[in-house]
Amino acid sequence: MVTAESLRTCLLEVILSHPVLSCVLLLVALASIRWLIRDSYTLSGLSQKHVFITGCDSGFGNLLARQLDEKGVHVIAACLTERGAADLTAAASPRLKTLLLDVTDSSSIRRAVEFVSGEVGERGLWGLVNNAGRAIPIGPTEWMQIEDFTKVLDVNLIGVVEVTLQFLPLLKKARGRVVNVASILGRLSATGGGYCLSKWGVEAFSDSLRLDMRHFGVKVSIIEPGFFKTAVTQLDLIETDLRRLWNRLPQEIKDSYGDTYFDEYLKAQDFSMGMLCSSDLSKVTRCMQHALTAQFPRIRYSAGWDAKFFWIPLSYMPSFALDFVISVLLPSPKGEKAAKKAQ
Template identity: 60%
Template sequence: MWLYLAVLVGLYLLRRWHRERQRVPDLAEKYVLITGCDSGFGNLLARQLDARGLRVLAACLTEPGAAQLRAAASSRLQTLLLDVTSSESIAAAAAWVEGRVGDRGLWGLVNNAGVVHPTAPNEWLRKEDFVRVLNVNLVGLVEVTLSLLPLVRRARGRVVNVASILGRIAFYGGGYCPSKYGVEAFSDSVRRELRPFGVHVAIVEPGYFRTGMTDIARNLEALERAWERAPAGVRESYGQHYFESLRGLFEESLRTRCNTDLSLVTGCMEHALTAAHPRTRYAAGWDARLHYIPLSYLPTALADRLLDPGLPRPAQAP
């Protein structure tokens, strides 16, 4: 019995391996728009797809970022400036993209642009701290997608949304986790709606990687600023020892847990865009695959215990 089961599992894995190696034809004629290409995943993906021969439209927030990318890529790659929090900027970008792709439509849209700061206990933050992150990571992603969906439908193409392990399980405060939960929900709904049109929507869920979002100095600065701006009563409730312990935990976590191989993420993005049979979800990084995503399926009480960062109790906790 076990032998038959092993054979069936082996055949299934072999078939899956074969299917996932098949590629979409005529990639050199397909246009892909990527947001957030100044640095990090977006920058690497733009260069990676350009090397594969695709027609990359790289959206950058700043002109220096766009110039640096153009210098590192072939003449096929084109850049545009895009602020995903500005409706005017998104509308102008959509018109620019339509002028480039024409009747062929837009084969791929990669919603990669994102911010993370500030991250801190929620009670230390203000409403505007949440709004800033949500406007980039979720509201901007939604508006960019809605603006470009007619072009993606025209090509019967792909949408790739960058979520996070923190869209599965939230273990620190701020707007980042709620925004990534929202990306997961929006992606699920739009995937079902677009399936009849032949459009595939994929979600990429990276673990911890060394990017601008995980820069140690910037994260610690944002945490310290949140602590300093918190009401005096809140600081008294948590206590200075709690803050210093949290700061040390942040620094240690960012220093030791972040993977420097960004290609593990961009490889998932590339597969979602170029594979004949793409996946619906991609977990990027061993920490995502073997720790955080399995953790999200555990009973809440058990997951909470396993996520306990070892902080002391707040000063005024009973």
């Protein structure tokens, strides 16, 4: 019978009998310890720094604004609605300031820059968190029209680009931080529509921005959350929009999917979101805080068990592996089944 003690003894003998292996393991252990220590270093003087966050009506942005406010950071929180701004103001200290911002409106962005510039003065802006985003419409690509793509791209990608460009002079003054919220769906495409496109674009924009801004001391980090319970993953909104997409399809396209496909697709969405979505938003905001307050921020942060142990490893595998996973999660159209039978 093999015991734990005998396994340990055997492993120790193997390591000691191979000096090269012993050196490699020792170097790996020392490098890991060094990384953990370096990763724990935080900045001082947070009470003198200003951070501007978009999309603070709810979700990650709202929670991050309140958490940074509790730490004494000067937070300027941008909300899309007056109700969102009022609720956040009531939940935070007088130090936190709110403003209304539509990231798809250039004049709204310019007004936000003017307001923030007046708040930060010559110190400049320490942190910009591009958190505002939307998901719907999502669904099969064939169900979409061009405006369905642009609705999402205008917020998630073009909005991120324009907000960042407008705030860069203030960030360069402070040699500050840019934190862009992408997604694990910025590494692999698991659904149609503009969401995955936009998040792939955020990844590419962030990488090029990081390379350009390193000469000016501005650091850029990317947050890649898995599935979390926010307005972006709100099932009733997703299902209502999917029904809108389905109802406007020509009958010929509906027939190619089959009578039961739409209901099966909704059930698959319910199952996937229910199984994967986490309600602990602090997993994401902890990554955001580290990117803003660590001496050595990481380039990429994965947030959530599904991101770390499922989606990101899957993104490194051959495409057929992702195809298989999606085929398990989503139903097949009637036309595909008929074609397989005919072969």
